[in-house]
Amino acid sequence: MNKLLVALGLAATVALVGCKKEPAPETGATTGEHLENAADQAGHDIATATENAASDTATAVDNAADATSQAADNAAAHAENAAHDAKEAAKDATAAAAQAVETGAANVKEKAQQ
Template identity: 70%
Template sequence: MNKLLVALGLAATVALVGCNKEKAPETGATTGEHLENAADQAGHDISQAADEAAAKTKAATEEATAKIDAAGEEAAKKTEAAAQDVKESAKEATAATAGAVEQGAADMKEKAQQ
């Protein structure tokens, strides 16, 4: 973007000086040739800036996709671990309840026999 601004500034400066069609002694090029060269350079700079922006956008998209994938895998692992914990807790609760029922039945049987 800075290259574009420099190129446009150069073009504006040349335009302000005037459209002198005579050869300039320092370069041998006419003002029209300078403007044409500046326009060509600006076109190349714009193209290069667009290519750089596309490459950076692609890299950012790939990085974001990788992070989203990693987060999805992590969430799946945590969900699976939580489900396993719930399953184990349910087994333990069922076993404790069954034990309490059996103990209560044994106590009742013992009292009934006395």
């Protein structure tokens, strides 16, 4: 925005210094016409800068939304995998505990029979 104001100030200065109140032979424009043209150009520049900023902002928001969605999907997949791994570990631990109980009971039964 500051650059735009500086450019507008320079354009106005050039228009005031470079043009006489009477039409100049090279352009035929008066100082007022130069100022009007500079103002029109500044208006177009502001509109273009605004459109570009809006487009860049929309793109950034879209990219952030996509990244957030991807991160959520990854987190859900990792959580699902962790839950599956925990379930399998619990099954393995239960099976090992059951095997240990059966082995212990078999040892006790064998010693009791002797």
